Structures are given as C-alpha cells and as structure tokens.
Amino acid sequence: MIEPSLDSFSCLLVVTDFETNNLQYINSSASVCLGIEMNEALKFNLFDIISKASSIFFESYIRPTVISLGECQEVQLSLIAKAGEKVPAVANIKLVGSSIYWSIYTAVARDKLYQELLLVRDQLEEETQKLTKLTRIDPLTRLRNRRAAFDDLNDLIERLKRQFVPASFIMIDIDWFKKLNDKFGHQYGDDVLVKVAAILQSSTKVRDISARWGGEEFLVVLYDSSIEETRAFCKRLHIEMSLLNASIEGEVSVSVGVSALKSDNLVCIELIENCLKEADVALYEAKSNGRNRTEYFESS
Numbered sequence: 001m002i003e004p005s006l007d008s009f010s011c012l013l014v015v016t017d018f019e020t021n022n023l024q025y026i027n028s029s030a031s032v033c034l035g036i037e038m039n040e041a042l043k044f045n046l047f048d049i050i051s052k053a054s055s056i057f058f059e060s061y062i063r064p065t066v067i068s069l070g071e072c073q074e075v076q077l078s079l080i081a082k083a084g085e086k087v088p089a090v091a092n093i094k095l096v097g098s099s100i101y102w103s104i105y106t107a108v109a110r111d112k113l114y115q116e117l118l119l120v121r122d123q124l125e126e127e128t129q130k131l132t133k134l135t136r137i138d139p140l141t142r143l144r145n146r147r148a149a150f151d152d153l154n155d156l157i158e159r160l161k162r163q164f165v166p167a168s169f170i171m172i173d174i175d176w177f178k179k180l181n182d183k184f185g186h187q188y189g190d191d192v193l194v195k196v197a198a199i200l201q202s203s204t205k206v207r208d209i210s211a212r213w214g215g216e217e218f219l220v221v222l223y224d225s226s227i228e229e230t231r232a233f234c235k236r237l238h239i240e241m242s243l244l245n246a247s248i249e250g251e252v253s254v255s256v257g258v259s260a261l262k263s264d265n266l267v268c269i270e271l272i273e274n275c276l277k278e279a280d281v282a283l284y285e286a287k288s289n290g291r292n293r294t295e296y297f298e299s300s
C-alpha cells in the first residue's frame with residue numbers, strides 16, 4: 001500500500017474553513033495556479049481566490065447545497081490566478097467536519113474548445129444564411145426567384161391577416177423575347193432581362209415583392225397600393241421601358257397583367273393563387289390586344 005502525496009494530484013486541492021472561509025490547505029497544483037505559496041495559504045480567504053461572481057454563487061448556492069447535501073458536484077467557478085487573471089474551473093466540493101474540501105480542475109482547454117465550437121457554429125450559421133440567400137436569388141437578375149417569391153407571398157398573407165391593405169399582383173412579360181434572342185443573341189437577351197429587373201427593383205419599395213417568375217416573366221406585388229397607385233406604377237413602367245428601348249438595339253417592351261386584392265375576408269394562399277391566375281389572364285389579354293400595354297383583370 002503506497003502513501004500517496006496530495007501534491008502528485010494534477011488537480012487543485014483546497015481546504016477552507018466552513019465558518020470563516022479562510023484557506024486551511026492548498027496542494028502544490030493549487031499553489032502554482034493561484035500563485036500562493038503553500039505555507040502562506042493560511043493568510044488567504046476563499047474570496048481571494050475566486051471571482052466576485054463565483055463568491056456570490058458560493059453564498060447563494062454552493063454553501064446552502066453543501067449544508068443540506070454535504071456536497072456539491074461539478075460547479076463552475078472562476079478562479080483568480082496569479083496575475084489576477086480569471087481561470088475557468090470546475091469543482092467538486094464536500095463538507096468534512098467544519099472544513100470544506102475542494103477538488104478543482106481548471107477548464108481552460110475545455111473553455112477554449114467551447115469557444116472554438118461557438119466560433120464554428122457562428123461560421124456555419126453565416127454560411128447557411130449565405131447559402132439560403134443564394135437559393136432565394138435568381139443569379140442572372142439578382143431578383144428573388146419564384147421559390148423565394150412564394151415564401152414572401154406567405155409572409156404577405158400573414159401581414160394582410162394582421163391588417164388588411166389593398167395589394168396588387170402584377171405579371172410582367174417581355175414581348176417577343178424569343179425573336180430578340182434569335183436576332184441579337186442570348187447574351188443580348190440576358191442583358192435585357194437584367195435591365196428590366198433593375199427597373200422593377202428600383203421602382204418597388206422594400207415591402208413590395210419583385211421576383212423573376214420564370215424565363216422572361218416577372219412578378220411584382222405592390223403592398224398597400226390602391227388601384228390608382230397601381231395604374232401609376234404600370235404607366236411609369238411602360239415609360240421606363242420606352243426609355244430603355246431608346247437606349248438599346250431592338251424593340252423592347254413589356255406586357256402587363258394586373259389583379260387587385262380588394263376583399264378583406266380570409267386572406268389565404270388560395271386567394272393569393274387566384275390573384276396570380278387573374279393577373280395571368282390579364283397578361284394574356286395584354287398580349288392578345290397587341291402587347292406593350294397593361295390590362296386589368298375584371299371579374300365578370
């Protein structure tokens with residue numbers, strides 16, 4: 001049977017007086033960490049070697065627990081080490097007679113690992129956010145894609161349920177786009193898409209939705225827009241298109257179909273989908289009636 005030396009333990013061993021909290025013993029690991037000579041330990045108090053927050057924790061939790069259970073396990077503390085720096089630590093504490101026995105291990109490596117894990121988690125969250133954003137954006141026009149537009153439509157429903165305001169659903173389709181592509185090339189077509197998208201982006205507000213619905217078709221939803229305001233928007237859009245037309249080769253114009261959400265009863269996805277269909281019908285009418293114009297869905 002060997003007689004183990006307490007100084008051979010790599011954990012910190014501390015004994016304090018239950019009444020006065022004065023140190024009664026520290027082993028050499030504690031001496032090195034705390035910067036207190038072993039033979040000087042008696043001059044120090046528990047509150048000299050733990051942080052203020054840990055002292056409060058000791059009074060409010062550790063001491064009552066030790067009184068009622070005789071021990072307290074895996075308590076997180078901050079030790080005040082040599083140069084006054086705080087060292088995270090975990091302690092098991094036991095009441096023996098009128099003394100409290102502390103076995104403490106410092107948790108610097110664990111805390112470092114924890115901090116690194118937090119950092120990795122933050123980085124992953126950031127990457128996820130970036131990727132999610134990318135999956136919502138049409139890479140050519142930088143507008144929302146159709147999928148993101150549907151998400152935004154769901155948000156719109158929630159907003160409208162809370163407080164109903166008129167909203168307009170506007171389908172916009174570039175006229176004779178195939179011919180333009182065929183005549184001037186695909187790159188030209190791409191440039192036109194980007195320019196039309198920029199017009200839509202700059203003429204809508206943050207709370208509106210502007211999205212590339214597919215191919216050469218765009219969706220704009222004007223939030224809190226009366227029919228007069230919607231008419232003004234469409235008129236401006238045709239003016240912007242004619243300015244664009246004047247600045248590039250080829251004849252570029254858009255046809256526009258509008259459906260207005262007027263009713264305030266039971267805003268739901270079906271009602272919104274219905275509005276999208278109505279806007280499509282109006283768009284078809286605009287195409288049939290000669291293109292480069294806006295038609296408004298009229299319920300019969």
Ligand SMILES: Nc1nc2c(ncn2[C@@H]2O[C@H](COP(=O)(O)OP(=O)(O)OP(=O)(O)O)[C@@H](O)[C@H]2O)c(=O)[nH]1
Pocket residue numbers: 140173174175176177178179181185186187188189190193214215216287291
């Ligand atoms: N350059 C380019 N063309 C695209 C893109 N997406 C779709 N298109 C083209 O858009 C054209 C759409 O043609 P159509 O659906 O016939 O429509 P349109 O020629 O505009 O005729 P109307 O709509 O009836 O005026 C097709 O030729 C597609 O290839 C794109 O990202 N870039």
